Amino acid sequence: xxxxxxxxRFQPEHAGKLSFYLSVVDDWLRTEGDAPSIxxxxxxxxxxxxxxxxxxxLNKPLGVSSxxxxxxxxxxxxxxxxxxxxxxxxxxxxxx
Numbered sequence: 143x144x145x146x147x148x149x150x151r152f153q154p155e156h157a158g159k160l161s162f163y164l165s166v167v168d169d170w171l172r173t174e175g176d177a178p179s180i181x182x183x184x185x186x187x188x189x190x191x192x193x194x195x196x197x198x199x200l201n202k203p204l205g206v207s208s209x210x211x212x213x214x215x216x217x218x219x220x221x222x223x224x225x226x227x228x229x230x231x232x233x234x235x236x237x238x
Contacts, residue, residue: 151187
């Protein structure tokens with residue numbers, strides 16, 4: 143199974159790209175007893191008519207749906223990450 147998450151609304155080219163990923167996974171990872179890989183594309187927004195036309199002639203098992211964020215990071219999480227300046231200092235320090 144290949145799952146792709148898009149932080150944007152569905153575009154027809156997303157289906158083509160996921161179909162490409164499925165082909166690669168099937169060639170490189172699928173074994174003789176495995177069924178063809180399934181693709182799931184999750185987009186911030188979808189348009190049913192647009193999705194239907196984009197998937198109509200694809201021969202791979204592929205589904206498209208939208209998602210909704212139901213929670214966000216706790217307020218303290220972003221403050222525990224290093225700042226850009228701290229990262230630059232760490233990366234430029236030859237002793238590190």
